[in-house]
Structures are given as structure tokens and as C-alpha cells.
Amino acid sequence: MVELARKLPLPQRRFPASPVLLLLAAACIFLTVESLRSTIFAQLTVAGVATGVVYGSLALALVLIYRATEVINFAQGEMAMAMVYVAYQLTLWGLAYWEAFFLTLAIAFVFGVVTQRVFIRPVQGRSVIAVVIVTVGLFILIDGLVEWKWSANQRFMQAPFGNKIYHLGNVPIARQDLGTIVITLISVSALWAFFRFTKLGLGMRAGALRPAAARLVGVRTNALLAVGWGLAAVLGAVAGLMTEPAEYVLQPTLMQPVLLYAFAAAVLGGLESPGGALVGGIALGIFLNLLPSHSWGFVTSALELPVAFAALLVVLLIKPTGLFGHRTVRKV
Amino acid sequence: MRRNAPALVAVAVAALFFALLPFGLSDYHRGLAASVAVYLIAILGLNVLTGYTGQISIGHGAFMAIGGYTTAIMSHYHNTNLILTLPLAFVITFGCGVLVGLPALRLSGVYLALATFALAVSIPQLPLKFSKFTGGSAGISASKSVSNSWLYGVSWSTAAIAFLFTWLVLRGRTGRAFRAIRDSEVAATSSGVTLAIYKTLAFGVSAALAGVAGSLFVLATNGFAQPNEFSVTLSLKILVGAAVAGLGSLWGVLLGAAFIALLPTLSASAPVIGSAHGQDVVFGLFVIVVMILLPTGVAGLIPRLRRLRAKA
Numbered sequence: 001m002v003e004l005a006r007k008l009p010l011p012q013r014r015f016p017a018s019p020v021l022l023l024l025a026a027a028c029i030f031l032t033v034e035s036l037r038s039t040i041f042a043q044l045t046v047a048g049v050a051t052g053v054v055y056g057s058l059a060l061a062l063v064l065i066y067r068a069t070e071v072i073n074f075a076q077g078e079m080a081m082a083m084v085y086v087a088y089q090l091t092l093w094g095l096a097y098w099e100a101f102f103l104t105l106a107i108a109f110v111f112g113v114v115t116q117r118v119f120i121r122p123v124q125g126r127s128v129i130a131v132v133i134v135t136v137g138l139f140i141l142i143d144g145l146v147e148w149k150w151s152a153n154q155r156f157m158q159a160p161f162g163n164k165i166y167h168l169g170n171v172p173i174a175r176q177d178l179g180t181i182v183i184t185l186i187s188v189s190a191l192w193a194f195f196r197f198t199k200l201g202l203g204m205r206a207g208a209l210r211p212a213a214a215r216l217v218g219v220r221t222n223a224l225l226a227v228g229w230g231l232a233a234v235l236g237a238v239a240g241l242m243t244e245p246a247e248y249v250l251q252p253t254l255m256q257p258v259l260l261y262a263f264a265a266a267v268l269g270g271l272e273s274p275g276g277a278l279v280g281g282i283a284l285g286i287f288l289n290l291l292p293s294h295s296w297g298f299v300t301s302a303l304e305l306p307v308a309f310a311a312l313l314v315v316l317l318i319k320p321t322g323l324f325g326h327r328t329v330r331k332v
Numbered sequence: 333m334r335r336n337a338p339a340l341v342a343v344a345v346a347a348l349f350f351a352l353l354p355f356g357l358s359d360y361h362r363g364l365a366a367s368v369a370v371y372l373i374a375i376l377g378l379n380v381l382t383g384y385t386g387q388i389s390i391g392h393g394a395f396m397a398i399g400g401y402t403t404a405i406m407s408h409y410h411n412t413n414l415i416l417t418l419p420l421a422f423v424i425t426f427g428c429g430v431l432v433g434l435p436a437l438r439l440s441g442v443y444l445a446l447a448t449f450a451l452a453v454s455i456p457q458l459p460l461k462f463s464k465f466t467g468g469s470a471g472i473s474a475s476k477s478v479s480n481s482w483l484y485g486v487s488w489s490t491a492a493i494a495f496l497f498t499w500l501v502l503r504g505r506t507g508r509a510f511r512a513i514r515d516s517e518v519a520a521t522s523s524g525v526t527l528a529i530y531k532t533l534a535f536g537v538s539a540a541l542a543g544v545a546g547s548l549f550v551l552a553t554n555g556f557a558q559p560n561e562f563s564v565t566l567s568l569k570i571l572v573g574a575a576v577a578g579l580g581s582l583w584g585v586l587l588g589a590a591f592i593a594l595l596p597t598l599s600a601s602a603p604v605i606g607s608a609h610g611q612d613v614v615f616g617l618f619v620i621v622v623m624i625l626l627p628t629g630v631a632g633l634i635p636r637l638r639r640l641r642a643k644a
Binding site for chain 1: 382388390435438439441442443445446447449450451453454457458461564568571572575579611612613614615616617618619620623624627
């Protein structure tokens with residue numbers, strides 16, 4: 001779906017393995033048939049897609065950074081949460097919701113770029129452990145700063161979509177779910193277009209694919225890494241701003257569960273595959289929404305996280321590269 | 333023996349120091365000092381895995397939870413002697429560590445980080461599901477609580493034993509195998525190190541130490557085991573403590589433990605930011621700065637300075 005850059009741009013590797021496609025097709029057919037049979041099933045599925053695209057877009061932010069630098073940003077969720085607080089502050093200062101929304105995206109970009117420059121660049125190229133620990137440090141730092149500025153109390157923001165409910169046949173669909181899906185898909189397509197049609201995007205793909213060769217032909221790979229972090233922060237901010245109305249309240253822990261699901265989604269789709277991240281997110285969203293009512297009462301809300309992660313572990317063990325990933329041959 | 337003489341003197345001095353320390357402390361500070369020992373054991377465990385074997389884990393809070401619940405449950409239902417629950421926690425979490433280590437054989441780097449993170453998130457949710465047995469979110473308490481002096485004595489004795497145990501494991505053949513795996517898995521395999529055995533062993537030992545730390549951790553919180561005490565933050569704290577101390581250094585562990593145990597108290601009087609949230613800000617900033625400026629942690633500073641002096 002979204003093509004950022006390919007590690008191995010061989011034509012036969014461009015498509016996921018056919019069993020995976022078959023599996024997805026079967027899942028789609030099953031969901032459609034069941035949705036036609038039961039209104040509640042359809043309702044849960046649509047709501048699942050809405051939460052799923054949010055997981056997917058945060059997962060996409062993780063994948064964006066992983067592809068460029070082979071590092072997982074554990075602070076991605078907290079960065080998004082901080083941006084929601086920025087938007088909240090902007091609305092307090094009198095901006096309309098959508099003005100605040102777009103201004104926040106701009107701020108998020110700058111925030112991402114600065115974060116990469118100041119905190120990540122110095123440890124770039126060191127071991128995975130070192131970079132992971134720096135992002136963990138960022139996680140704690142951002143949490144502390146947000147609580148310091150806005151306190152840990154719950155805040156309330158105006159709802160962007162209202163609480164109108166549409167009816168599609170018998171199936172009620174919340175305007176908010178629809179809005180979330182539309183906004184997220186627009187931002188993901190914009191990102192795809194950026195990588196596909198702009199020179200900057202092309203440069204970033206080149207930088208991720210063959211850093212040394214890209215540098216030789218004049219791509220400023222280091223500067224572009226920072227741009228990548230900026231874009232990831234923007235995607236994260238979109239995910240955060242779409243999570244907030246779903247949760248109704250704004251508090252510093254807003255994005256922590258979402259980040260966890262995004263991890264699972266990214267691994268499910270294959271850490272290297274942007275399209276996989278989105279599909280993984282949607283699959284996880286639907287799965288988790290349907291699970292409590294279709295597991296004979298065993299899976300309660302306490303078990304949702306463990307189940308998501310059991311799924312993650314199983315995927316890692318059966319197909320370590322995820323559904324859409326492909327094996328890269330490593331030189332020793 | 334002569335080569336080890338300075339180290340032996342240091343150990344003797346340290347032992348004497350920690351034996352005499354409680355007499356100079358108030359009851360509150362004795363409790364605080366005990367919590368340093370608790371973190372010390374946990375970080376020691378993580379260091380075996382991450383520092384010496386090169387396998388990252390963001391899930392040690394989960395093993396602490398298992399150890400902690402072992403103590404609370406045994407004491408609550410069977411009235412087991414609290415000290416006896418420590419070796420029990422050791423054995424049980426060793427088993428859990430090996431179980432986790434087996435699938436982890438197939439994972440490395442970022443993937444291992446994510447899988448262990450998954451563990452840290454999932455395990456504390458389980459007591460919520462099986463709340464009849466484990467008390468749910470309210471937690472479960474040991475049948476009796478202990479005084480701070482008891483805690484100090486037991487924690488530091490356990491820490492000393494754990495330290496000796498780790499030193500013994502790491503000094504010989506096993507330790508060499510661990511380090512070989514960390515430096516290059518391929519080189520290790522080709523020199524006859526069986527990856528599967530040593531990696532799972534490292535996971536087991538590491539988890540077992542974390543489990544014992546978890547038992548003491550529960551005793552330190554009035555004998556109460558609660559799911560939210562073992563949140564992801566605990567796992568992150570231990571990782572941070574190990575990183576600040578310097579991965580791959582046994583002596584640095586003490587520094588790391590003191591750092592994470594004492595920081596909340598010290599940063600309560602942080603200027604500008606204030607008491608409530610200063611902790612996270614100071615904690616986060618400190619970690620980042622240490623990682624950027626001192627790749628080998630605070631413990632790595634001493635050999636580096638020595639090398640600089642030798643050059644000059």
C-alpha cells in the first residue's frame with residue numbers, strides 16, 4: 001500500500017507471500033459475511049477499524065523510523081501525547097479545533113526534527129541497546145515535562161466530530177469513528193504521495209535503501225533522517241489527536257496502551273513494511289473489538305493486552321519477519 | 333590470590349560498611365537503604381543478561397512480579413517462612429526465565445526488546461484476570477509484615493549472596509561463553525559455545541535474580557503484592573539503572589541501584605520543577621545525558637580516566 005523504500009527492491013519480493021494474501025482475503029470475507037448476518041458484529045467491526053487505523057498510524061510512525069535507522073522509538077507514544085497537550089493548550093488560547101489541529105501538526109514536525117538532532121543523533125550508530133535506552137529516557141522525560149506543565153489531572157478537550165450517529169441500513173456508525181478513519185487515511189495517503197512524488201521523499205527512500213550510495217550522489221542523508229523523525233512525529237500526533245476523542249479524557253497516560261498496540265501491529269505487519277503496519281493495526285483493532293464478545297467470556301478487558309501480545313509473540317516465533325516482511329540476508 | 337588482593341580488601345571494607353551502616357541510620361533511612369539492595373539484585377540480574385550476554389530485556393519487571401507474587405501467595409495461603417520463599421522465588425523464576433529464553437533464542441536486537449516489553453506489559457495483567465486467587469488490583473498480602481531492620485539485614489545479605497553467585501557464574505567457563513555470545517554469536521558458535529544452552533541459562537539466571545529481588549520488593553512494600561507496583565515503569569527503571577551503572581560491570585551495579593532507589597527522595601527538592609514531577613524530568617534527562625556522554629556508563633568512567641592518565 002504505502003511504499004516508502006524497499007530494502008531489497010526485487011520485483012518478486014514486492015508482494016507478500018500468497019498464503020498471507022489468502023489469509024487476509026478469507027478474513028475479509030468472514031468479516032463481511034458475519035457483518036451482514038449480525039448488526040452488532042458489523043457495529044463492532046466498524047468501531048474496530050476506527051481504533052485499528054489509529055494503532056496503524058502510530059505503527060506506521062514506528063516503521064518509518066525503523067526503516068531509516070533500524071531503531072524502535074519507545075518514546076513515539078509519549079511524543080504524540082505531548083502533541084495532544086499542545087493542541088489542548090492552543091484551543092485554550094482560543095483557537096478553533098481544526099486550526100489547533102493543523103498548527104499542532106506543524107509543531108509536531110519541528111518537535112520530531114529537534115528531538116532527532118539533539119537526542120538521537122549523538123547515539124546514532126551505537127548499539128541497539130544504547131539507542132533504545134535513550135528513547136526510554138525520552139519516554140520518562142516527556143512524561144515528567146507534561147505532568148509538570150499540565151499536571152496529571154484529567155483534562156477535557158472539545159470533540160472534533162461531535163457525537164452524531166449515522167445509520168447504514170440497521171448498522172449505527174458513529175460520526176467520530178468515520179471521522180477518525182477518514183482523517184487517518186488522508187494523512188497516510190499524503191505521506192505515501194510525499195514518498196512517491198516528491199524529490200525529498202525520493203531522497204529519503206534512497207537514504208534508507210543505500211545510505212552510502214545516496215550520500216555519494218548528493219543526498220544529505222543525515223538531514224533527511226531528521227525529516228523522517230519529523231514526519232513520524234506528525235503521524236504520531238494525528239494518532240494522538242484521534243485517540244483523545246475516543247478516550248473522552250486527556251491525561252498523560254493517553255498513548256501508553258496505544259503505543260503497545262502499535263508495537264504489536266508493527267510486528268504483525270513486519271517492522272519493515274509500512275503497508276503491513278497499517279493492515280496489522282486494522283486487523284488488531286477489529287480482533288480486539290470482537291474478542292470480548294466472541295471468546296465465551298474468557299477474554300475480559302484485563303486480558304486484552306496479554307492477548308495482543310500473545311499474538312505478537314506467536315507471529316514473532318512463526319514468522320519473525322511479520323506478515324508482510326521479508327527475510328534479509330545478513331552478512332556476518 | 334595476590335592479584336585479587338585489592339578486590340578482596342574492597343569487598344571486606346564494603347561488607348563492614350554495610351554491616352555497620354544500619355546503626356547510623358534512622359528507621360526510615362534503613363528502609364531506603366534496603367530498597368537499594370533490592371534494586372541491586374534486580375540490576376545484577378539484568379546485567380548478566382544484557383551486559384554480559386548482550387541480550388536486551390525490557391521485561392525484568394515481569395520476573396520481579398512472578399517472584400513477588402510467589403512470596404505473597406506462599407505466605408498468604410501456606411504461611412511459609414518469608415526467608416524460605418526467597419529460594420523458592422529463585423527456582424520458580426529460573427524456570428520462567430528458561431521458558432522465556434527458549435523462544436527468545438530466535439529473536440535478537442529490536443525484536444527481543446519488543447518481545448520482552450510485551451512480557452512486562454502482559455504479566456501484571458494476569459493477577460487482574462485471576463483475581464480470586466491473586467486478589468486482583470487490590471493485591472494480596474503476606475501473612476506478616478517485617479520491620480525495616482529485618483528488611484535491611486535480609487536484603488543486604490541476599491544482595492551479598494547474589495553478588496557472590498553472579499561473580500562465580502561469570503568468572504569461569506560460563507562467563508566466558510556469555511561474553512563470547514555478546515561479542516559475536518558466530519565466533520562463539522564456531523569456538524564450541526552452544527548458543528541454545530548458554531542463552532537460556534543466561535535468561536534463567538537473570539530472571540532468577542530478578543525474581544528474588546521481586547520477593548524482597550514485595551516485603552519492602554508492607555508485604556503487599558499489587559499488579560500496578562510491577563508496571564512497565566519498573567522494568568524501564570531497572571533497565572535504566574543497569575545502563576546508567578554501565579552494562580557489563582559488576583561494581584557499577586551498586587551505583588545504578590543507588591541511583592534509581594534514591595532518586596525519588598533526592599529529586600523531591602529539585603529546584604524550579606518542584607517535588608511532584610521533578611523525579612521523571614531529572615531521571616529522563618540524566619539517563620539521556622549519561623548515554624550520550626558516557627557510553628560505558630558511570631562505572632566505565634574510572635578505566636577511561638585511568639587510560640587517559642596513562643596516555644598523558
